Amino acid sequence: MADQTKGEAERPQRRRRKMQSVTMMDVAEFAQVSPSTVSLYLRRPEAVSASAGSTIARAIEKLNYVPNLVAGGLAAASSRAVSIIVPSVRNAFFAETVAAMQNILRKEKLQLILGHTEYDEREEEELVKTALSWAPAAIVLTGLSHSDATRRMLQKASVPVIEIWELGGQQIDAAIGFHHDQVGAAAAKHLIQQGRRNLAYLGARLHEDKRAKQRCDGFVETAKIAGVTVDVIQHPAAASAEVGGMLLSEALQALPQLDGVACSNDHVALGALFECERSSISVPGRLSIVGFGDLSFSAACNPPLTTIRPSGDLIGREAARLIIEHMAGKEPEPQISIDTRFTLLHRRSS
Amino acid sequence: MADQTKGEAERPQRRRRKMQSVTMMDVAEFAQVSPSTVSLYLRRPEAVSASAGSTIARAIEKLNYVPNLVAGGLAAASSRAVSIIVPSVRNAFFAETVAAMQNILRKEKLQLILGHTEYDEREEEELVKTALSWAPAAIVLTGLSHSDATRRMLQKASVPVIEIWELGGQQIDAAIGFHHDQVGAAAAKHLIQQGRRNLAYLGARLHEDKRAKQRCDGFVETAKIAGVTVDVIQHPAAASAEVGGMLLSEALQALPQLDGVACSNDHVALGALFECERSSISVPGRLSIVGFGDLSFSAACNPPLTTIRPSGDLIGREAARLIIEHMAGKEPEPQISIDTRFTLLHRRSS
DNA sequence: TTTGTCAATCGTAGCGCTATGATTGCAAAA
DNA sequence: TTTTGCAATCATAGCGCTACGATTGACAAA
Structure with a gap:
């Protein structure tokens, strides 16, 4: 028989969850500053004094600290991720654009989250929904034609949208491509x-x-x-x-x-x-x-x-530029459209 | 720089942060259940009663709720993201593998986070570091040769690692590819x-x-x-x-x-x-x-x-399978290696 | 001296969710 | 009847970080 043991003996031992080996708090402690300062240093190094900065840098180095971007994303309401949705990366055109974007974005510590529609609007809708649940810094779509639901979701979410590889239709936000x-x-x-x-x-x-x-x-x-x-x-x-x-x-x-x-x-x-x-x-x-x-x-x-x-790489570079400028706080002109044009290369088959 | 327009009327209003329009709490309230139940329903629908399930489903539908995967990832200490690092997606081989993985993973609501090394080990190291800060469900690397630092980071992090497109070297965890x-x-x-x-x-x-x-x-x-x-x-x-x-x-x-x-x-x-x-x-x-x-x-x-x-798509499919099995709790045999082999196609050029 | 200004730093309340352990209600066992 | 077992549900403490507002201290202005 078990007694009714509710509420008498205090059990201060609470549950615990996971653990990231080294957190920002550890760094702060080691560097003898507050966590806020570490956070500030990480985001805007020029805002902390040189001495504090170097101490923190040393602590990070010493402890081998890796920031948790997921936590950061949650706190900041926007993650350092850019969602890009293309028909397929098997297609050399889109692969080139993706690669060009990636090569610029990685310097800004921005991650590319990739999705494939396989030329299916329904699939695209699903991908956009999932993409939004990552609170990305921006979302890049291929082409200008999307389902109404997709358009609505995008409109409601306050995420900058960049449509690439097509110009001349009704665009949501920014468009980069050609006719x-x-x-x-x-x-x-x-x-x-x-x-x-x-x-x-x-x-x-x-x-x-x-x-x-x-x-x-x-x-x-x-x-x-x-x-x-x-x-x-x-x-x-x-x-x-x-x-x-x-x-x-x-x-x-x-x-x-x-x-x-x-x-x-x-x-x-x-x-x-x-x-x-x-x-x-x-x-x-x-x-x-x-x-x-x-x-x-x-x-x-x-x-x-x-x-x-068609200069697919230029499209990617321009998209990356827009995203970076937006993150830097620059308010872009709405409905901007960038014509990357194309070049006819007259070789010997004609 | 914004103007400083403060100081006249006291506003006891405390600070606020961002806002996701509809949260899980809203759904719970609407469905007259606790947030835990909604969360449980989302993760393991079979664990909640049929009646509660359908009520919640209706609430989600009604409110147009989109779960915040960033918050979920933080709480669960592991995000529904898979990081894949390849030399370049411009390379048709890797593009095929990436596409094959994506096509399977998207059905499991797993996101692919893409990185390009451009055949540079230093770059790879940087990418792995960033990848880890996303607490991915798994991390996929190309090839078996990595810098010592990369290897150490990976070892320390408790993330399943899958190395693809190469067999026959010293592998970290699982390897899928051929000789x-x-x-x-x-x-x-x-x-x-x-x-x-x-x-x-x-x-x-x-x-x-x-x-x-x-x-x-x-x-x-x-x-x-x-x-x-x-x-x-x-x-x-x-x-x-x-x-x-x-x-x-x-x-x-x-x-x-x-x-x-x-x-x-x-x-x-x-x-x-x-x-x-x-x-x-x-x-x-x-x-x-x-x-x-x-x-x-x-x-x-x-x-x-x-x-x-070389069947690059098979490599992708097998990688996806391993990841999904791992997420389902199945403990994989350590150091598993899967030989996807290759086929010589004798056509007329020889 | 006092006051104001400004850069540097800090304290802390969440961000939205998950996972743990607790609780509830009901049917079957004692 | 009481107990137990079980399925369903709930309450709550964080996950690690960011950003707001407050505080500090140094120096210039009054």
């Missing part, structure tokens, strides 16, 4: 300038990749205005050299007069190039090929590939 | 089997890319054992088609008898292929080419590229 229809237009103009009169656009996954679709539309429109023949040959699969080969072969069959093609991207163009080689079609003699992306192999092809370079 | 020297050996064996007797390895950035170096070494060793001629032609720049072209041209000049090459990766092989085309060298008639990676264009080349596929 994809202009890319298509540039490709068309270039081919026409080269004397081509029977054009086609070789498109991959146009139903999902909105930006590839915009490039395609720009191409077609410009060609039509110029009064030359133009067709779209497309495939639902993601852009690849294999798809490029298939598309060109299909295009040649359907359009015997074909003398110029623009491609979804350089992978497709590469496939088209190989297909020409297999079919003994001279490039650019009989057919001109224009790609998009200036991928790592494009200049080394035979013949080197004429392509349009 | 790169075996890749080189397989390439050599294959070329020899095809009747090639004058081999070369076309290597890019071998001084930094330790794994490419291992492949190279495996290639050379195997060739030597088999008694065939073997050379290494290398370039300090990162692997690219351009470098591949240069390397092959250099190799042909230095080794007129050359009849088989293995390459750092498929980009280099692609460049070699184009160089052969330019120099009218028949492939595989006069020269066999073996790549590494099975990149998106490799099967579509002309001729299609014989290459070795």
Whole structure:
């Protein structure tokens, strides 16, 4: 039988939780200052005296102190994390932007939290929700089209939003990128300038990749205005050299007069190039090929590939700059949009 | 600098900090339960009664509650974040692994925090330090060679560490990958089997890319054992088609008898292929080419590229699996190593 | 001297949540 | 009846840090 032992014997021993080996308090103690001073030193070294600063620095070194960013994030209501949501990092374009951002942000001790939509708006919505629960310093999204729910969440949360890789639609906050229809237009103009009169656009996954679709539309429109023949040959699969080969072969069959093609991207163009080689079609003699992306192999092809370079790294750098400026307290102009433009590289495939 | 506008009317109002619009307390209040129950429901729905569960679910829905993962991470001493550190996500191999991990982890509401070393051990050390300050659920590193400081930090922190893309060295915790020297050996064996007797390895950035170096070494060793001629032609720049072209041209000049090459990766092989085309060298008639990676264009080349596929996605999937199992409380065998192997794809370039 | 100013430093109340141990209510066992 | 066992729920003490406001001390101005 157990007695009713409530409330008589005091048990001062309370529960404990986890433990971070060395905390800011330990550093403060060691350096003979208050925790506040340590915190201040860490955040704004110039605000503490030189002597205190060096003492603290020594203590940190000695104790091998690693700040707990999670605690800091909670206290400050904003973490040193930047959430970036792209269709997929397997795509070289986005990989380049992510890498460029990362390389700048890491110097500011900002972490990149990565998410993949796989071109799915629902997925994006889910990712944005999770991203927000990290109270990130900023959130970077790909493109301008999002679900209403996504837009609402973002609007309500007071997080700076940067939309990248697209311009010309309705933006939430800041946008950095270029006009994809202009890319298509540039490709068309270039081919026409080269004397081509029977054009086609070789498109991959146009139903999902909105930006590839915009490039395609720009191409077609410009060609039509110029009064030359133009067709779209497309495939639902993601852009690849294999798809490029298939598309060109299909295009040649359907359009015997074909003398110029623009491609979804350089992978497709590469496939088209190989297909020409297999079919003994001279490039650019009989057919001109224009790609998009200036991928790592494009200049080394035979013949080197004429392509349009979108400067994905500039997009990343500009995004990082905006974020850093925002964190430094600089109030950015609302609805700012930065056109990173693109460059047509005229090489020998056209 | 803001104006100092204080001092007239006394405001006994104490300080306030930030505000998350809807907190768990709000949900609890709305659902007429205690915050603990809401928390419990969120973490282990099966532990609360069905009625309470649905009430809470409704409250969450109604209030549009988004949990604060930062606060949760602090309280639980471990965040729902997985830190992954790779040389660069621009590299298609790592991009694939990252993407595969992400696609599994997102279903578990785990976030990927990305870091780039750019093949720099110092940088890696810095990244590991920052990563640890996020108290991640796990930390994933590329390769087995790290600085002593990195190793020490990792050892001291009680975070599961997974090293990927390499096997055969001294591992910290778990390792998932394959033996790169075996890749080189397989390439050599294959070329020899095809009747090639004058081999070369076309290597890019071998001084930094330790794994490419291992492949190279495996290639050379195997060739030597088999008694065939073997050379290494290398370039300090990162692997690219351009470098591949240069390397092959250099190799042909230095080794007129050359009849088989293995390459750092498929980009280099692609460049070699184009160089052969330019120099009218028949492939595989006069020269066999073996790549590494099975990149998106490799099967579509002309001729299609014989290459070795490393299954970077499997590495990612296995890593994700290990992490999820660990979080579910399953104690993993220490020093586990998973060999994801590789496949030689014999196509027409050899 | 007193007062004011300013830079440097400190004290402390949370940030929103989780995990521990306690408590409750009810059905089955004693 | 009382006890026990169990599932469901709750109360509460932090997790480690930041930022607000207060305090200190040194020096210039009055």
